[in-house]
Every structure is written in C-alpha cells, then in structure tokens.
Amino acid sequence: MKLSNYGEFPADIPVIAEDELFLYPFMISPLFLSDENNINAATLAMEDSSLVIVCPTKPSRDGERTYDSLYDAGVVGSIMRKVALPDGRVKVLFQGLARAKTLYEVQAAPLIANVSILEATNIESLKVDAILEIVREKVRTLSSVSNYFPPDLLRTIEENHDHNRIIDLICSTVKLKKEQAYKLFVETDTEKRFLFLIDYLIDEIEANKLQKEIRSKVHTHIEKVNKEYFLKEQLKQIQKELGTDTARDEEIEEYRNKLEAKKSKMGEEAYKEISKQIERFSRMHPDSSDASMTQTYLDWSLEIPFGENAKKALKIKDVEAQLNEDHFSLKKPKERIVEYFAVKELLELRGLGNDSAGAILCFSGPPGVGKTSLANSIAQALKRPLIRIALGGLEDVNELRGHRRTYVGAMPGRITQGLIDAKKMNPVVVLDEIDKVSRSQRGDPTAALLEILDPEQNKEFRDYYLNFDIDLSKVIFIATANDVSRIPTPLRDRMEFITISSYTPQEKFEIAKRYLLPQELKKHGLKKSEVSISSPALKELIHSYTREAGVRNLRRRIADMSRKVARKMLEDGGIDKVSISLKNLKDFFDKSVFEIEKTTKIPVVGVVNGLAWTAVGGDVLKIESIRIKGKGSMQLTGSLGDVMKESARIAMSVVKTLIDSGKLKISPENIPLTFKEKEENIKVDSSEVYKRYDLHIHVPDGATPKDGPSAGIAMVSVISSILSGEKIRSEIAMTGEVSLSGDVLPIGGLREKLIAAHKAGMSKVLIPSKNYERDLEDIPKEVKDTLEIIGVSRVEEVLKHILVKES
CATH class of the missing domain: 2.30.130.40 (LON domain-like)
Known part of the structure; x- marks a missing residue:
C-alpha cells in the first residue's frame, strides 16, 4: 500500500x-x-x-x-x-x-x-553517507553494552540504505522521551536528524556502560556472600528505590544518635563496646536470633543514665528534718545517720568527692522496726530515687553481676537495672536482708557484694552482661539485716551497723497515734473525724493483740479495724462516727495474743524468770526444775540448743562448788536419808544433796528452739532453789552468762530484754555489771523508771537477791 x-x-x-x-x-x-x-x-x-x-x-x-x-x-x-x-x-x-x-x-x-x-531533504550527500557509518558504529557499540538491538535489527540497519528509514528504526528501538522523539520526528533535514541521533547514542552508550560496570561490581560482591544476603541486598535496594520500609535503618540511626549524645558522659570503654555492637547489629539479618539478642543489649545499655545525677545539694538539715518527721523515737540511729551524711556534706563542700566515703550503713534489728522506712526518708530528704534490691535467698551471683550474653535470656544485674529504673547514677540503693544471701554452686553473691560496697572498687564495677565498667561511687548504699552474725566477716567489715532495737509500749502507742492510724484511715477511705479509738483501747491493742519488736503487726491490726469500720458504716447507714473503746474492742479484733504473762509476785521453789532475745523482741523465759531421788544425773528438755545445754552443765558445776564451799546452805531435811542413817541418826554432808537427786530442768514452750549465751545465772538460780528448797522471788527477772568460776559475764540484747521485763510487770532485774556500766544509757526512760536494775558480778550476789530466806 x-x-x-x-x-x-x-x-x-x-x-x-x-x-x-x-x-x-x-x-x-x-x-x-x-x-x-x-x-x-x-x-x-x-x-x-x-x-x-x-x-x-x-x-x-x-x-x-x-x-x-x-x-x-x-x-x-x-x-x-x-x-x-x-x-x-x-x-x-x-x-x-x-x-x-x-x-x-x-x-x-x-x-x-x-x-x-513531511518531505526529507539532504538525502543523497556524501557527508550524510559518512555520518551514517558513524551511526552504525555507535549502534554496534550500544548493542555490545545493552540489549536494545536484536541481531535481525542490527542486520537490517547494516544492509539498509534508506537514511530516514534507518533513523526511524533506531528511534523506535531505543528509549526516547517524547520531547526527544518529537524533535527527531519533525526534522526534515536528514543530516541534522543523524547528528542529533549520534548525540543521543553517545549519551546512551555512556549510561549503559556505567550500568554494566555497576552490575559487574554488584555481581562480584554477590558471589562472595550467600543467597540470603543477596536477597536482603536486593530487597534493600528495591525498598530504597521505592522509598519504603526504612524502619530498620532509622532504628540503627537512632541507636547511633543516642550513643553520640551520651559519648561525652560515658567512659571510652563503654563507648567502644556499644559502638561495636551497633555495627554488628547493622550487618545482621533482622530475623536472626543474634540480631534480637544484640538489639536487646543495645536497648539495655543505651538506657543507662550515664552522667545523669540528682542535682539537689546534700544538706544534713534536710536529712535530720525528714527523719524526725517520718519517725518517732530512734534517737541514736537518727543521730548516727545525720553524722554519716555530715561527713559526706563536708567532703563535698571541700571538693574531696568520695575519696573518703567511709563504711556502708547497715540498719540491723528485728522485723518491722523501720529499717527500710529510714532509707525511704533518706532518699526523700536527698531528693534522689530509691531502689530496693531484695537479697533474701539470693544464690546466683549473676543476679548481681549480670549474665553473660552467651546465655539464653541474659539480662544485666540487679544493680544495673536499678540504675536504669532510677534514671540517675546516684540513687539511694537499699540492699534488703543482706544477712539472708546464700552461697551455692552458682557462685557466692557475697563476693560480688564485696566489690559493690567497697568505695575503693566500685568506681569500676563490671557488669558481665554489659561487658564494660560502671561507676557506682556516687550511689548511696544502705543495707538492712535482721541478724548481723549471719553476714560473712569480710562483708561485715565494710559496713557500719546502726542497731534499731525494739520499741517500748509507750513508743508503739505514740507511733500508732501519730503515724499508723492516720495512714491506715487514709488508705481505707476513712476520715479522722469518722473514727476514734480511746487511748486505753489503743494500749490494750498494743499489749494484748500484737507480739513483735516493731510495729508491722500493729499496722495490720489497725488495717483490720479500718476494714471493719468501713463495712459497719456502709451496712448500718447514717453512721457518722465509729468509736472504739475497751468495751467494744473485741468487736473489731478476733483474738488477743498475750505476749508476756504478768508476774504473780508469789515466791515459788524451782521456777525462775529468765530474759531472752528473740527475732520479734525480748521475752520472759520461765525455767522450771524438779528433783527426783536418784544418783545425781541431770535431764534437760525444752528444745534447747548446745549453748544452753552447756550453760546448764556449767551452772550445775557452779552450784556444786557453792554447796561444797558452804556458800549455799543446804538444810538437813532437804537431804534424803537411808533407813540406816535414820535409825542411827548419822549426820550427812551437804554435798550428798546433789548426789542423791536427779534433776530435770525444763524450759516451757518446747516447740520453740532456744539457744544463746544468756541463761547461765538463771540456771544457777533454779538449780540452787530446787536443791536447797528455798523459794525464788517471782517478781525478779535476770539475764547473764556464768563462768565456771562463778563470774557473771555480759550479754547482748539488753534493751529488748528489759522491755520484756517491763511489759511483764517485773519490779527488779539482775544484769551483768559490765552491761550495767555501758548499756543503761540506751534503755528507754519509762523502762528505767519502773524497774530496779541491779548489776551483779558474782553468782553469790545473784542468789542473795533471788532466794527467799525462810525465817
């Protein structure tokens, strides 16, 4: 056509x-x-x-x-x-x-x-033929670096002599933009068409060469990696071209920005370790387990508040005011805490830092006396976050030092986690129940605590999980313990103990009135005007419904009462106020726990009042004894420990010495005689009394284990009474160990024991002379006012006070 x-x-x-x-x-x-x-x-x-x-x-x-x-x-x-x-x-x-x-x-x-x-011009000139050859050459070159021209088309271009037909063939094959195609299309001068096409072909050749070079480099690179990496690179390039799914790159960049923001505040070692892990993470496949583990590590390590410290200056006036506001009594402990922070404040004022930080404070005492709440008050006064680390039953050292990252579920240690939670590098850290740390096959946590609590070492505390050092020198560590003797000696040497003893009934009354009642009423949605409890009722609650050294159970009892009051107000309706007195006290409490039985003041043979220290405070420990005709043996019952059994044997030997020396008089009627001795009226030596009787000594409440070096003079008294037949004054209590030579040795826990004697209504207490000289200033005034406290140094003095001489 x-x-x-x-x-x-x-x-x-x-x-x-x-x-x-x-x-x-x-x-x-x-x-x-x-x-x-x-x-x-x-x-x-x-x-x-x-x-x-x-x-x-x-x-x-x-x-x-x-x-x-x-x-x-x-x-x-x-x-x-x-x-x-x-x-x-x-x-x-x-x-x-x-x-x-x-x-x-x-x-x-x-x-x-x-x-x-459009008629073409300048078709048959020699110049156009020459240009055509250049075009064919460029087409061949472009064909070698691209896939534009199939072999049949190349052959057609080589063999065809229609200039404009060749131009149209090439233009239909290459990727011309519409503007370029139009410019070539409307041009009627064949020479100009060829020259424009040559310019385009040269640009296209250069572009395809560059593409080929890039493909070659990518191919060489891909040969060195596995298929997974190749697919990942392809996906990355596709996503980059599309401008989508850059979340992972943004995440890595965010890690880098966080690290750079903290670089000036962290140590060089920490910066290198975190930087290395970020680079590793950027090269990992996002779905691999190693990537997940490394990402978790980066999340933890970049949350550490490097260089972030509480800004408030240390002022002992603030500490003292906060302690007095939050705690009643505890005069000595509060003084010691203020002295501790006075040293720290002086060091700061003189620019000496923590070079002479001193020992770590450890609050020791029975449960519920306010050890942890003292630490809370310190943190509040210093305006620092409080971190509580419960060490009770801790066996795995990695709980403190952190798990190595090779383990599944590895985490930083509790100390590091505490700093992250606090968001400060100088919080108050309470190491609760440090006496209950256990050693096992997974390490000895006390060894890690030695480094944590030593001011000379904790500047470079290494967490195994982080794999770099953390400065703990600005942290204020406060430990708590119930029994100091259970803390390992090396760890004990690094701490200074502040003993918080039992509260007297009057102190408990004031604490309940000032703190516990208002706090519990608020917790239970009650107003002060809606509940009133009389002073006699509150004292009866303290005396008969709780058995403790502190006030924890007292708080629980007040909480019980608050719940019953809340229910009563809702059920009865229209009640504006609930009053609690001695008369209706039993309506709000289930049963009473008679802590210490009151003395009867009636002298008894073979029963003595000993004083004991327990985990819940002091207690009056009655020791009973009977004699049975026998051969001088002694039986001990009442779940006694080895120390108390030894005290009983020593006491028996001491009493025998007193009898033999005549210092303890034995009435002849107290010595059993044989038939022949009675018939012939033979006089028997006093020493026969302990040879012809078997003694049975018992400490009641046999289910409760008892031990400790403070029952010696009580054992001497009860054995002397039962052998001599002389009665013991029941309004007198005593505590003290005895030596084999009859000396009265000092004991511990005097405050708790005297408080127990005060509660039991004793009128007189015998204590070792050394305790009398050094410990009486720690005894509450109300206890000293109601008790006659006598210091004794020999067992003879004890017997003189305790035995009732028959007229």
Missing part, C-alpha cells in the same frame, strides 16, 4: 490520539481505542476509505484529547482492520505510511485536521 493511492496533500483527514509513544512509517501496530473521539475518527476513516493520522498526546495533557493537547506531528497511515472488544474498547490494526504534520484543526468531534506530508 502506497501513499500515492490516496488523494493529494495537504488534505483533511481524521486524527487519532496516541497516549504512549510515537509511531513510525514502517510500523504495523495494533491500537486499542477507548476514547469516543478516537473510535469515531477510526470509523469515519474506514467508512470513507481514507487515511488517518496518529498523533501522540503531550505529557501535560491532563486527560484531554483536543487538538491543542496533541503534538503537531504524527504518522499518516491506513486502518487495515477494526474489531470491537467485549470490554467496550475497539482494536484497530494501523499501518504507517509517512511522517506528516498537522496544519490546523478542521473539526473537533470527531477530530479532523488539515495535514501535510
């Missing part, structure tokens, strides 16, 4: 708009028409057996297909076939014949334009 078969040009022919690309004269192309104007134009051309021109749309057409939205150049050709498709579109087969240009619009719907043919 030739153009000459149709009419002369310029001519008015229908126009079809093409969205995608420029068509060329030699092409037979299927066109899918969905626009109504295009379909009508194609229909008109077939009905009139006329030609059509296919013009590309301009890039900024905004969906329009008007005359002005089209390029003024296109391909004139014929429609060979037209088929209607099921989806409403029309498919036509278009054959291009010649390049043409639209001159003006003739009709809008369907679009018809006046068209003229």
